Amino acid sequence: MINTPDISITPVPPGPGEKAAKAHRFYLNLGPQHPSTHGVLRVILEMDGEYVLDPQPDLGFGHRMHEKMGETRPWSQFFANVGRMDYVNAMAFNHGYAALIERAAGIEVPRRAEYIRVITAELNRLASHLLWVGAFILDLGAFTPILYTFDDRESILDILEDITGSRLTYSYFRVGGVMKDIDDTFISRTRAFIKQLRDRFPMYETLVNTNVIIKNRMTGVGVISPDMARRYGVTGGVLRGSGIPYDVRKNAPYSVYPEFDFLVPVGKNGDSMDRYLVKFAEMEQSLRIIEQALDKLPEGDFRAKVKRIKLNPGMTSFSVETARGELTFFLMGDGSDTPYRLKIRVPSFSNLSVMPELCSYMLLSDLVTVMGSFDLVIPEIDR
């Protein structure tokens, strides 16, 4: 019905016309308290009418010195911080940090613990994806879907609350395992939830994904070519939306992920619609992983007996796939229990770094769409 955007404004070449063209330009301050920046991101937009010429993200409003905190106290005292960086997908950060310490100290994790880690991490990934689907559609102006996805997400939070004790910023993983074993109630509730979410998918499909306005708003908006994606080092759904099948769970497997049968969905065109559909397809894959893990769940310990841990001198790193992309913890130890250096590479930062190039000469509404499609969690960037 409606054509793909026709960006008719092109850069004015230097010369007599330049000054006149520049006179029309003005700056618009998007954020840090704007409804569509989802947190404290400020974007300074150079605008010409409704067209964004040059968006420059201004970061750091939520800076809490997490990396420095990790270097000034023993690893065990830093554990609660990792869940606070990305509060939407705290379990993946837990997983990354716990596995990093295990690798740095040479600790073996029991298989049952690994399975529990995978189940809870995937549940948390689902919660994050569901939140994002709702929030993204909200950015496009439809208020209703977010309340339905929140409904599903609420079930996950209830399940996780029972075993972890918290709803959002978990510190459930322990070095050498997890805090608490899962029980039959957890398993039956998780199975019920899998069925509930599977029943919901057709509704999302018919009401949201095939809606003509949604299609027109997303298709062809913010196309990231595979080349551009590689240049900026974007990861996660943004990278897979551009057609590059890279998923840490497949390409550099950790934990017990190689034992499960799941697919890595990729997009074709790299536009916002592909990024959206990729994440949507990932939810089904997460459900499959959880199902298989519940079926194969081994008996045994849920936590290894760990004595006082000293971090080995030298460099260690560990990558996990969060809901937003590749998360890498890098640690330099000096033989004590406090890391000498802790560097955290978060996915949202590299995903956001595409924006200045991607969103120049774009409508303001499209910028909001693109920003929504990145699934940004700002505190993770600022950390």
Next chain:
Amino acid sequence: MHELIPIIARALVYAIVMIAFGFVNALVMGYLERKIAAKIQRRPGPMEVGPYGILQLVVDGIKIIGKQLIIPKEADGPLFRFAPLLSFAPVVLPFIVIPFSKELQAKDFSLGLLFIVTIASINVLTIVIAGWSSNNKYSLFGAMRSVAQNISFEVPVLLSILCIALMTGTYSMQGIVQAQDTVWFILIQPFAFIIYFIAGLAETNRNPFDLPEAESELTAGYHTEYSGFGFSLFMIAEYANMFLVCSIATVLFLGGWHGFKLPFFEYTGAFWFLTKVYVLMLVMVWIRWTFPRVRFDQLLNFSWKYLIPFSLVNLALTAVGIKVFESVRGMI
């Protein structure tokens, strides 16, 4: 002189009643919208104040009146205060010609329909004033969008109204209603109705065409800087505007106050009229809570490339149809 007194008295009573009606309409619609949105989103909605929360909007009104009216530092003060008042005036005036029933009408004049359309387009001016005087770029964006949107959607509105005017040969609201004695015009002119309703959604700045106040892009659009009663006047005007658009649709396409005969039908016809209007308004609410927002260029394209050509074709077909119908009738 003596014969003027009843006319003036009637006009005065109507002015008071209509302003009160505007406020009551906003209360009712505000409540219904929140309840229906809640039903669509599977939550209870307002439940605390009064049974089923029916007094929620009254409490909200008291809260809003009690709020401080903040005027931004660099804003154009007089214009900033004036804009909400001006937004309310043009939605009260057209109530003069709306035929609630055969007798319940302030004044029926021969150009009633044109009068409504003319007055209603002042609404754009208020949005521009509000957007400009706020001294806020988001407000200005909202105002500029509103102008483009209203100008491009007024054309299909007028073209579809013209189809009815061609058929009835009158602009008088009462005359159009009486012409639908046997059959409602929605059955003869379904396309004109659809075009009118879509364009009407855009005229009232309702979702999916609520670009002047698109909250995910422009925070709140032209009323970003308004608080307290200034903001609530805009809201009341929006609901009154919805009522206007829907009542025109009812008069033109749904047979106005026609319906099953009730006792004292000269007056109780208002029941059917209001029922039809509120059903249409609830459809608007339903659409708002179901659809996402279109993009600005898509919106304008939709008007100029689809609605206007279709309504032109519809108008031409109507003209031909009337001519054929009349000549056939002449031959018989």
